[in-house]
Amino acid sequence: MAFGPHLLLATLEGLVTAAVLALTALGLSLVFGVMRIVNVAHGEFFMLGAVLAWAVATALGTHPALGFVAALIVAPLVVGSVALLSERLVLRRLNYDPEATIVATIGLLYIIQQLALSFYGPEARPVTPPFSYRVLLPWFGYSGYKLSVIAASALLLIATWLVLTRTKIGLVMRATQYDREMAQAFAIPVERVYAGVFALGAMLAATAAVLIVPISQAHYLMGQDPLLLSFIVVIIGGLGSLRGTVVAALLIGLSDGIISMFFSPTLAKLIATLAVAMVLVFRPQGLFGTTAR
Amino acid sequence: MTQPLLTTSGLSRDFGGLRAVDNADFSLMPGEIRAIIGPNGAGKTTFVGLVCGRILPSSGTINFVGADITTLPAYRRVRLGIAYTFQVTSVFANLSAYDNVALSVQRTLTDGRSRGAVRTGAMKALEQVGLADRAGTPAGQLAYGHQRLLEVAMGLALQPRLLILDEPTQGLSDGEIEGFVALIREIARDATVLIIEHNMPVVMQLAHRITVFDVGRIIAEGDPAEIRANAQVQEAYLGAAHG
Amino acid sequence: MTEASTARVYGLHAAVVAVLFALNFLLPDYHHGLFARILVLATFAMGYNLLFGYAGLLSLGHAMFFAAGLYGSGLAITYLGFGVPAAFIAGLVCGALLALVVGLLALRTSGVAFMIVTMMFAQALLLTIVYFNQWTGGDQGLVLQQASRIVTIGNASVDLTVPTVRYVAALVLFAVVLFATLAIVRSRFGRVLVAIRENEERTRMLGYDTFANKLAAIVLSGVFCAAAGAAYALLFGYVGSNFASVQYSILPLLWVLAGGAATTLGPLIGTLFIYYVTDIASSYTSAWLLIVGVALILLVLFAPKGILGAVRKRWIRWLP
Numbered sequence A: 001m002a003f004g005p006h007l008l009l010a011t012l013e014g015l016v017t018a019a020v021l022a023l024t025a026l027g028l029s030l031v032f033g034v035m036r037i038v039n040v041a042h043g044e045f046f047m048l049g050a051v052l053a054w055a056v057a058t059a060l061g062t063h064p065a066l067g068f069v070a071a072l073i074v075a076p077l078v079v080g081s082v083a084l085l086s087e088r089l090v091l092r093r094l095n096y097d098p099e100a101t102i103v104a105t106i107g108l109l110y111i112i113q114q115l116a117l118s119f120y121g122p123e124a125r126p127v128t129p130p131f132s133y134r135v136l137l138p139w140f141g142y143s144g145y146k147l148s149v150i151a152a153s154a155l156l157l158i159a160t161w162l163v164l165t166r167t168k169i170g171l172v173m174r175a176t177q178y179d180r181e182m183a184q185a186f187a188i189p190v191e192r193v194y195a196g197v198f199a200l201g202a203m204l205a206a207t208a209a210v211l212i213v214p215i216s217q218a219h220y221l222m223g224q225d226p227l228l229l230s231f232i233v234v235i236i237g238g239l240g241s242l243r244g245t246v247v248a249a250l251l252i253g254l255s256d257g258i259i260s261m262f263f264s265p266t267l268a269k270l271i272a273t274l275a276v277a278m279v280l281v282f283r284p285q286g287l288f289g290t291t292a293r
Numbered sequence B: 001m002t003q004p005l006l007t008t009s010g011l012s013r014d015f016g017g018l019r020a021v022d023n024a025d026f027s028l029m030p031g032e033i034r035a036i037i038g039p040n041g042a043g044k045t046t047f048v049g050l051v052c053g054r055i056l057p058s059s060g061t062i063n064f065v066g067a068d069i070t071t072l073p074a075y076r077r078v079r080l081g082i083a084y085t086f087q088v089t090s091v092f093a094n095l096s097a098y099d100n101v102a103l104s105v106q107r108t109l110t111d112g113r114s115r116g117a118v119r120t121g122a123m124k125a126l127e128q129v130g131l132a133d134r135a136g137t138p139a140g141q142l143a144y145g146h147q148r149l150l151e152v153a154m155g156l157a158l159q160p161r162l163l164i165l166d167e168p169t170q171g172l173s174d175g176e177i178e179g180f181v182a183l184i185r186e187i188a189r190d191a192t193v194l195i196i197e198h199n200m201p202v203v204m205q206l207a208h209r210i211t212v213f214d215v216g217r218i219i220a221e222g223d224p225a226e227i228r229a230n231a232q233v234q235e236a237y238l239g240a241a242h243g
Numbered sequence C: 001m002t003e004a005s006t007a008r009v010y011g012l013h014a015a016v017v018a019v020l021f022a023l024n025f026l027l028p029d030y031h032h033g034l035f036a037r038i039l040v041l042a043t044f045a046m047g048y049n050l051l052f053g054y055a056g057l058l059s060l061g062h063a064m065f066f067a068a069g070l071y072g073s074g075l076a077i078t079y080l081g082f083g084v085p086a087a088f089i090a091g092l093v094c095g096a097l098l099a100l101v102v103g104l105l106a107l108r109t110s111g112v113a114f115m116i117v118t119m120m121f122a123q124a125l126l127l128t129i130v131y132f133n134q135w136t137g138g139d140q141g142l143v144l145q146q147a148s149r150i151v152t153i154g155n156a157s158v159d160l161t162v163p164t165v166r167y168v169a170a171l172v173l174f175a176v177v178l179f180a181t182l183a184i185v186r187s188r189f190g191r192v193l194v195a196i197r198e199n200e201e202r203t204r205m206l207g208y209d210t211f212a213n214k215l216a217a218i219v220l221s222g223v224f225c226a227a228a229g230a231a232y233a234l235l236f237g238y239v240g241s242n243f244a245s246v247q248y249s250i251l252p253l254l255w256v257l258a259g260g261a262a263t264t265l266g267p268l269i270g271t272l273f274i275y276y277v278t279d280i281a282s283s284y285t286s287a288w289l290l291i292v293g294v295a296l297i298l299l300v301l302f303a304p305k306g307i308l309g310a311v312r313k314r315w316i317r318w319l320p
């Protein structure tokens, strides 16, 4: 293949990565933005979504599209409930203390990972895509499903954005984010907002995972990379900024796709990790963010 | 004529659009007890924050014993002899009263040897404020008035040339205030004292001179009698305070 | 503070070391080997505790300092033909330099950002080790030959692969770091670290350069952890990239939390406790990650002060 088409292919792959990453990172970013806590188990919510997608699709076993749609509904709901439960049982009791929360969510990470290993096993398993249409480009054919992942993710991002900016729920969330005490004074049920945001963050990760399993299989360790990449995106995009998150996801997704096609993926990750650490050290508000209030 | 201990010229600080301290020219002679008064939000805490380096100025300069300290980090200013006690009580709640003061004392000692010197110095500072019998109590478990005194002891133990006290009598009982006034008089024998205070009787008893702040600006300065007589001050502050 | 309490404190620590020495002769084989390992890992935990417990800086990347010592000495032996003492020192130097650089950068941040930055630096070191797998052996790691783990002093030679020698060497390391920690936390420097943990702004306003003090704490902590890493390489003869993984950044946190942060003996108790819990549990189930996870959550929820923290609060107030 010539360089041009090769680059196009890398770009398309990068866009798919970016699409899924944007959804996952948005979940992390919302939780951090509103609750001021870092959820280290976020990657495991992603993994859980993928594993559940496989379980649902396999259990139904009928037409792939039916299984997939069922997974798209069931997996986020189950993951959301798991998140809700852990918020109730653990995070709330810690009063969302940032350090204690990190330790607790590390614990959660290990628990979810181990349960997945015990019940799902160490194998990587695929889920059949809901359709197998291929788009024929002049140079190569490209999976129609991958293109639809990009579209679906874009739609979900727009929907989230509308909810955040145009609805009462969004207003309540932003008020809580801006000033917790003040929100409480205005009779906003802060605890319920927190629970809702935590569940929503987990559901976004689970949805992203369901979208990606037909492309890259479900595995109990698959949560680690999305966690790290989401951190990177959230940090570069500026904590709690939706627009920054999307831009950073595009940046990271595309460069990850392109760099790992031409260079060693380990080197790409190494450089990205160091770059992000430096951003955090020298520009803690992120590349696109402004200083927090 | 002796040289001033502290001078600021054209000192300003903005918070966003708000000018909390506006073009303050201020000077303080060694040995003085100076009070700063002014309504809530006048910029008093911000002003002394600029002097001790907790806050950096937007413009202007600060001079301490002849040296320009405008850009010096706070801890270096403390070492030059500027001690600051917080408006909001800020002792180390989980450490004993002794350890709180010992932290001050050990910093002033240059030889790294003698454990005894820290002990002597710390107990002396605690005795001076009358807390010697509470040395082992965690600071957070002391009564509020005692925490304020501990705060002063920590400042004292730094052996400062300039001790800045931000509303030290806030929340103290009348009896405690009386003891406190005596304590400040005693401290002022060795150090210059800059005290922000809302309690007028205390100000009038203690201060040699008074500086009045209003909306970030210094609107008057003089001895207690002059300030009492100043119409502008009465309007801005005393009038408001006495209804 | 007083002479009597100084004697009591040092006496207690000396007694602990003496008991551990006696165990060298009493423990059955299996536990003897386990204990040698625990002593090295407890040293790692003590290094972590200095920064986390006393200075109040929660790092999620301490595996990098352990790995710096591990690879510093392991690579020096494998490729530079260093002897055991020189390799050990090489490990310490690597740890100190890494801690200095990481400290200078990471200390510009605080709180959550500090945790993430340290985690990222550790991740970068892990990726570096994997990237240069030609030399480091990558995931497989390197095995140090027995011949390279014999110390020759004059005519006498000490073979670190002999279990008793290994145990005693581990104990010596542990004891040195234990007493060093004890001396530090009882010193003026130790008091400043605790003050920074409790209220950094106030400490600064007492005239302390808090940045410099925190940097010193990171470097000391890094050196202790690197000492543990170097000892691990020399005593157990294996150098592998999993010691640089996130897991080995989390484990010292878990050990310290369990034993009691900001207690000198807490890291030993915590490491022992968690090691044996996982060891016993793994004879019933292979789900040891589950146990680590549950333990972490239970600890932050119900025993945030850890075992010795609770003991100190209820019974023995003078415990350092």
Ligand SMILES: Nc1ncnc2c1ncn2[C@@H]1O[C@H](COP(=O)(O)OP(=O)(O)OP(=O)(O)O)[C@@H](O)[C@H]1O
Residues within 6 Å of the ligand: B015, B018, B020, B038, B039, B040, B041, B042, B043, B044, B045, B046, B047, B087
């Ligand atoms: N960190 C800050 N950020 C933004 N605004 C601030 C900050 N600190 C002070 N201000 C504002 O600057 C003004 C001066 O505040 P300052 O605390 O100096 O007043 P003050 O004279 O000490 O009042 P008080 O008598 O209530 O202690 C106030 O309007 C305050 O809201």
Ligand SMILES: [Mg+2]
Residues within 6 Å of the ligand: B044, B045, B046, B087, B166
């Ligand atoms: Mg004030």
